[in-house]
Amino acid sequence: MSASLAASETSTKAAAHTTGPSPAVMGTYARQNLVFERGEGAWLITAAGDRYLDFASGIAVNVLGHAHPRLVAALTEQAGKLWHTSNLYRVEGQERLAERLVASTFADKVFFCNSGAEACEAAIKAVRRYHYVSGKPERWRIVTFSGAFHGRTLATIAAGGNDKYLEGFGPPVEGFDHVPFGDLTAAAEAIGPETAAIMIEPAQGEGGVNVAGVEFLRELRELCDKHGLLLVFDEVQCGMGRSGKLFAYEWTGIAPDLMPIAKGIGGGFPLGALLATEDAAKGLTAGTHGSTFGGNPLAMAVGYAVLDAVLEPGFLDGVQQKALRLKQALAAVKDSHPNLVEEVRGQGLLTGIKVKVAPAEVVKAAIGEKLLVAGASDNVVRLLPPLNVADEEIAEAIQRLSRALDRVSASTT
Ligand SMILES: *Cc1c(COP(=O)(O)O)cnc(C)c1O
Numbered sequence: 001m002s003a004s005l006a007a008s009e010t011s012t013k014a015a016a017h018t019t020g021p022s023p024a025v026m027g028t029y030a031r032q033n034l035v036f037e038r039g040e041g042a043w044l045i046t047a048a049g050d051r052y053l054d055f056a057s058g059i060a061v062n063v064l065g066h067a068h069p070r071l072v073a074a075l076t077e078q079a080g081k082l083w084h085t086s087n088l089y090r091v092e093g094q095e096r097l098a099e100r101l102v103a104s105t106f107a108d109k110v111f112f113c114n115s116g117a118e119a120c121e122a123a124i125k126a127v128r129r130y131h132y133v134s135g136k137p138e139r140w141r142i143v144t145f146s147g148a149f150h151g152r153t154l155a156t157i158a159a160g161g162n163d164k165y166l167e168g169f170g171p172p173v174e175g176f177d178h179v180p181f182g183d184l185t186a187a188a189e190a191i192g193p194e195t196a197a198i199m200i201e202p203a204q205g206e207g208g209v210n211v212a213g214v215e216f217l218r219e220l221r222e223l224c225d226k227h228g229l230l231l232v233f234d235e236v237q238c239g240m241g242r243s244g245k246l247f248a249y250e251w252t253g254i255a256p257d258l259m260p261i262a263k264g265i266g267g268g269f270p271l272g273a274l275l276a277t278e279d280a281a282k283g284l285t286a287g288t289h290g291s292t293f294g295g296n297p298l299a300m301a302v303g304y305a306v307l308d309a310v311l312e313p314g315f316l317d318g319v320q321q322k323a324l325r326l327k328q329a330l331a332a333v334k335d336s337h338p339n340l341v342e343e344v345r346g347q348g349l350l351t352g353i354k355v356k357v358a359p360a361e362v363v364k365a366a367i368g369e370k371l372l373v374a375g376a377s378d379n380v381v382r383l384l385p386p387l388n389v390a391d392e393e394i395a396e397a398i399q400r401l402s403r404a405l406d407r408v409s410a411s412t413t
Contacts, residue, residue, distance in 0.1 A: 032367060039066020042386050042393050044372065052367075055383045055397050056374040060205060060237045060350065063264040063306060065386035070305050071267050078301035086292055093300025100307055104246055106255035107275035111284065112295030116236035117151025119260030119272035120199075122289060123232050124155055126258055126276060127197040128175075129283025130230060139196040142232075145181040147207030147377060148200070150234055150260075159199065181210055184219050191223065197230040197258075198223065202248040202347075205237035208378030209345040209352030214252045221254040230257040230280050236272070237350065240264030241310045241387050244320040244348035251347075264387075267306040271299040310387070319387050322394060323348045326383065329398040337405045345380065349387055352380040357408060365407040371400035 020033055036044040036052070042065050044052045057063070064071060078093075085091060098110040111126075113119055124142065131139035142159065150156040157165045158173035166172050177195070179186035187198065198220050204210040217233075224231040233256035238248040242264060249255055257280035262272035276284075293299075309315065327344060330353055334341040340362075343354040355362055359375035366373050366381075374382040385397065 032363075034367065041065040041068075042389050050370065052370045052372050053393060053397050053400060054372045055385045056372045057384045057386050058268060059263065059374055060242055060384045061263045061266070062268050063240055063242070063387045064267050064309055065388055066268070068267065068309075068388075070309060071269075071302055074301045074305035075269065075298060078298050082297050084293070084296050084298075087290060087295065091295050091297060091300065093297045093304065094295040097300050097304045097307065100304065100311075101273070101275060104307070104311060105259070105275055106249070106277065107259065108278040109276045109281040111274040111276070111281075111289070112299070113262075113272040113274070113291045114270045114293050114296075114299070115151070115272045116234075116260065116262035117153045117156045117272075118291065118294075119236060119262050119274050120150040120156045120159065120234055121153055122274040122284075123199065123234070123258045123260045124159065125289055126274065126280060126284050127199075127230050127232065129288060130280055131196050131283075133283045133285075138194055139229075141175045141177055141192070141194045141196055143177050143179060143187055143190045143195060143198045145200050145204075146178060147181050147204050147210055148178075148234075149204065149206035150199070151236075181207070182212060182216055184216060184223075187220065188223055191227050191229070195227065195229055197232055199232035199234060201234045201236075201238060202252070203238040203243060203350055205350060205382070206376055208354070208376045208380040209350060209382060210378070211345065211347045217249070217252045218254050221252075221256075224257075232256055232258045232260070234260050236260055236262045238347065240306070241316055241319055242348050242350045242384075244323055245316060246310065248347065265303050265306060266299060267302055269299050269302040271303050273303075315387070319348055322385075322387075322389060322391070323351070325391060326351055326385070326394050326398075329394065330383070333398060333402055333405065336402065337409070340405050340408060342379075349385055349389075350382075351384070352376060352382045354378065354380050357412060361408055361411075362404060365404035365411075366401060368407060369400040369404045371397055371404060373401070 037047045038045050044054045101110050128140045144159050148160045150159045155173045159176050161178040177190045179190050233249050235247050239261045257277050259275040265271050330344040341353050345352045359381045362381045376382050
């Protein structure tokens with residue numbers, strides 16, 4: 001078939017699906033029937049020119065909003081030079097970004113990958129190898145928490161323990177002991193001679209914006225120290241400035257041994273990483289783990305530009321101020337919609353409202369007001385604006401959310 005014939009056939013097929021999703025894309029997501037053509041800061045714009053205020057940020061990913069000039073420049077500059085060499089060779093961008101991450105956190109070492117699940121998977125492997133090279137191969141189990149989300153690979157769905165994500169995929173990967181989120185006694189009782197680590201999100205995102213108390217996280221640190229366990233903080237969603245600090249662990253005065261990150265670090269470019277202390281990283285020696293695309297020069301260039309912006313003086317203070325503004329405004333929304341809003345939750349700009357209807361109804365009504373928000377478990381609707389969102393955009397989002405809730409009220413009464 002000639003190239004032009006192939007092209008025209010493709011366009012005819014595509015044209016048939018302009019009113020709904022193409023069946024050529026596997027149906028693994030319950031998508032909104034919305035297509036965006038471009039983005040500008042906190043706004044997503046359709047081909048028809050409709051502007052949506054984006055308080056989902058690609059699920060806490062677009063920390064600097066859409067098409068940020070610094071990120072566009074970093075990506076295009078790198079694109080003109082070098083895309084990929086693999087990890088057969090040194091990658092300059094990896095060394096530069098790793099050193100900046102090490103300088104800004106508890107970590108001594110960084111492993112680069114492409115997603116949150118991959119970063120969590122690396123953390124699980126690092127934990128097991130750590131004890132293996134320490135002469136304790138019998139220690140390989142990890143204590144995890146109810147409501148946890150660590151990704152969709154076979155090991156990370158087992159770590160998360162959510163039945164909905166495990167169903168039909170055969171026997172779950174062994175080695176995870178689940179205890180209720182926030183229950184120190186249960187965590188302590190779950191520790192046995194085979195326990196290798198405790199793994200937790202300092203603030204759960206998918207689980208419904210559940211923030212672990214500072215005290216609880218400190219007590220987990222103590223438990224780990226007492227029993228020779230590694231402490232893993234999954235900061236894939238709450239990290240990279242979302243909590244109001246560069247990483248959420250900074251609110252606690254303690255640090256983890258391992259920290260998978262992703263989502264925000266790439267600002268929209270696929271990028272994940274596992275941060276570790278020298279000791280916790282000691283099992284992952286040459287040949288034990290890898291990723292072809294991990295630490296790809298394009299991802300490194302963007303990741304560095306994101307980190308550079310988030311570390312700029314005043315940026316994180318700005319996040320904290322905006323978070324306070326958003327939280328206060330949401331409290332007012334709760335007061336004006338007591339029939340629908342049960343609670344306002346969050347840490348920094350990882351915020352949510354617990355609603356008394358299905359979150360999907362609120363998400364849908366918000367779309368009617370051209371506001372994008374994201375559902376979560378536990379009947380929560382998440383508001384995850386870009387970290388550089390403007391005060392006026394917060395005010396605008398609150399008005400749109402209020403109107404969306406009015407719509408839901410009207411349709412349920
Ligand atoms: C999203 C998320 C993951 C998985 O990240 P993917 O990039 O979707 O694989 C893991 N942990 C947490 C806390 C997350 O929010």
